[in-house]
Amino acid sequence: ETGVTQTPRHLVMGMTNKKSLKCEQHLGHNAMYWYKQSAKKPLELMFVYSLEERVENNSVPSRFSPECPNSSHLFLHLHTLQPEDSALYLCASSQGTPKVGDTQYFGPGTRLTVL
């Protein structure tokens, strides 16, 4: 595997379900990100992790809970979501955090539908 991978690629869940999105980067990067992409809106940054420590939490509702057990893996735990949370969730990684100007590389995304 190379680059940034995400699983599952598609997920349909009810509002009472609990599910997790997984991201893995094979680039040796130290920073990882979660973004939300909704139709006709710019990508919205959700969380930033640098060396497994959360450095940015962009006012995301608590029903989204990130976890970064090591620099290669990032999870997004989902519970009691709302239909408006349906979107493409993108993971990205970079060598350093954006402050040092490092480029972010994206995974293919998880298409989430909340019924």
Add this chain to the structure above:
Amino acid sequence: GQQLNQSPQSMFIQEGEDVSMNCTSSSIFNTWLWYKQDPGEGPVLLIALYKAGELTSNGRLTAQFGITRKDSFLNISASIPSDVGIYFCAGLEGGSEKLVFGKGTKLTVNP
């Protein structure tokens, strides 16, 4: 928060034509990035710009970091059908952790 204005929102062109799109911001950026996103996939980095006035090419793509540091341009020459997709600009303000994205330009190329 900071927003980027990306235009045009969409373009319909004939194969072989050149394409131009741009992004502007209200504040000064240190980095400009251009990404392309195909349906069902994540954005793929096309060109990264780190210096005002910088002009960088990647095959038929050319991007420039504006002198004022508040804008960037992407040009595609001699378009082909596989150029279809959504092109996003992204910028980074100095000292910020947040990469700010434009809303994208949807490109359609008619054979």
